[in-house]
Amino acid sequence: MLFNIFLLIAGLGALVWSADKFVFGAAAFARNLGLPPMLIGLTIVAMGSSAPEMFVAATASLEGMTDTAIGNVLGSNVANITLILGITALLGAISVSSQTLKREIPMMLGATALAGYFLHDGQLTRVEGLVLMALFFALMGYLIWHAIVNKEKDPLIDEAESEVPKDVPTPKAILWLVIGLVLLPLSADWMVQGAVGIAKAFHMSDLVIGLTIIAVGTSLPELAACVAGVLKKEDDLAIGNVVGSNLFNILAVLALPALIAPGAVDAAASSRDFYMVMATSVALAILILLTGKARQLRPWHGGVLLATFIAYQVTLFLS
Numbered sequence: 204m205l206f207n208i209f210l211l212i213a214g215l216g217a218l219v220w221s222a223d224k225f226v227f228g229a230a231a232f233a234r235n236l237g238l239p240p241m242l243i244g245l246t247i248v249a250m251g252s253s254a255p256e257m258f259v260a261a262t263a264s265l266e267g268m269t270d271t272a273i274g275n276v277l278g279s280n281v282a283n284i285t286l287i288l289g290i291t292a293l294l295g296a297i298s299v300s301s302q303t304l305k306r307e308i309p310m311m312l313g314a315t316a317l318a319g320y321f322l323h324d325g326q327l328t329r330v331e332g333l334v335l336m337a338l339f340f341a342l343m344g345y346l347i348w349h350a351i352v353n354k355e356k357d358p359l360i361d362e363a364e365s366e367v368p369k370d371v372p373t374p375k376a377i378l379w380l381v382i383g384l385v386l387l388p389l390s391a392d393w394m395v396q397g398a399v400g401i402a403k404a405f406h407m408s409d410l411v412i413g414l415t416i417i418a419v420g421t422s423l424p425e426l427a428a429c430v431a432g433v434l435k436k437e438d439d440l441a442i443g444n445v446v447g448s449n450l451f452n453i454l455a456v457l458a459l460p461a462l463i464a465p466g467a468v469d470a471a472a473s474s475r476d477f478y479m480v481m482a483t484s485v486a487l488a489i490l491i492l493l494t495g496k497a498r499q500l501r502p503w504h505g506g507v508l509l510a511t512f513i514a515y516q517v518t519l520f521l522s
Contacts (some may be wrong), residue, residue, distance in 0.1 A: 207400030214393030215420045218255045225383025226251030231371035252428050253451040255421035258391035260456045264463035272460035274413020276452045277476045282422040283445045284483040285512035291429040292505025299491050307446050308488050314453040315484050322473035332461025339454035410469040411519050
């Protein structure tokens with residue numbers, strides 16, 4: 204048990220650190236190649252916080268733990284909205300003014316509904332994985348095209364651009380990129396092995412392992428990014444990190460178990476857990492899009508979201 208705890212902690216720490224260095228190196232290298240900061244901010248930086256979920260899902264799928272990979276996606280999306288935004292909103296009201304977010308949130312709802320449709324029959328097929336991945340690339344292409352064609356000022360794009368590293372020597376950027384690429388899969392494997400060892404000692408299913416220990420662990424980069432965004436008064440970026448991460452998880456990360464290890468899915472994933480993901484996603488959309496001109500997540504919203512997260516985790520452990 205102690206060795207598994209060590210593996211989990213070491214894997215989690217290395218996963219978060221290597222994901223940060225990977226994004227730093229990739230973004231700096233892309234900037235040195237002459238790519239526009241706006242493009243880098245909308246792609247590499249925006250997707251960077253979901254790198255842990257991607258590598259953990261791939262590792263779990265390769266080891267035949269498809270339910271853990273799927274649980275990681277669903278659990279991370281719930282944690283992003285309830286835990287991450289809950290804690291962040293408790294620090295102060297989060298205002299939303301970005302037009303990009305107002306387009307991405309309906310996209311997030313549509314992608315979530317599609318994932319539910321794919322999961323409802325208890326199977327995740329390779330064709331469904333290809334559809335999800337194709338939609339991900341199409342979505343990224345659309346967002347980039349829209350940002351280039353429409354020159355209106357958008358707080359989310361401006362804040363994303365500000366996160367792109369400046370004046371980083373190319374050799375240093377490549378070094379951090381390589382270190383991230385090497386450590387990410389290794390740390391993901393350590394984390395999965397440690398979490399599985401601990402969870403098995405408590406007789407938890409593969410799905411619940413992904414929904415709880417692994418989902419919370421891989422959501423830590425989003426927590427750090429959201430808290431930093433709010434402290435720097437970049438409210439749109441804080442919300443954008445969550446919405447973008449949830450979109451990336453549903454389309455790109457959920458595609459990995461479908462492509463690597465297609466097959467049967469735990470029935471609870473397509474009922475209890477999908478309903479939770481859909482309910483929290485709809486709740487976020489209502490809070491952001493249907494609250495009039497205010498469009499704020501207030502501290503009391505954060506308290507409700509955090510209480511929802513705790514209740515869900517207790518339900519999973521009791522099950």
